Structure formats: C-alpha cells, structure tokens
Amino acid sequence: MIQVKVFDYEHEKDLEDDMNKFLEDLDERKLVDIKYNVAAYQEDEEEQIYCFSAMVIYRA
Template structure:
C-alpha cells in the first residue's frame, strides 16, 4: 500500500531535520519519492513588510 508523509516548517533547516529523522526509520526499499515546495507571503501588518516562508515536503513510500 502506498502512503504519504507531509512535513512543513518555517525554516529550511527545521524541515531538513524532520525529514532526516523520518528517513532514518524508513527502509530504503520502501522509499519512492520526495516532492518539495517553498511558498512565500508578505506580512503587510508589520512596518517593514516582513517576508514569511513555508517550506514543505511530501514523502511517498510503501507501507
């Protein structure tokens, strides 16, 4: 059976750490693919229009 695991973080390093932790528990033969995405928005409620980032990934694997 195919499964997905979703990850989301505000910082790249946090996302990387979460994914690496998950992958240590997943046997290589079960891994299929990773899809990665970055989204950006501007917080107009702050004085300097702060940029907000969301880093996300989806891992597809066999259960």
C-alpha cells in the first residue's frame, strides 16, 4: 500500500528536523519519492510569511 506523510512549517529548519526524524525510522527501500514546495505571501507591508512543505511518498 502506498501512503503519504505531509509536513508543513513556517521555518525550513523545522521542516528539515521533522522530516529527518521521520526518515530515520523509514526503511529506505520503502521510500518512493519526496515532493517539496515553498510558498510566500505578504501578510502586511512589513511581514512576509513563508510556508515550507514536503510530502513523503512511501510503501507501508
């Protein structure tokens, strides 16, 4: 069975840490793919918000 795990953070370091923790326990033979995305938008004149997300596709 194919499954996914989605990660979504405002800071890329948080995404990296959580994904590495998840991947530590995943047998690499079960890894199918990783999709990565970054989105940014202007909250107001002074603040820009970032969204770092990734989806790990793997065999269960």
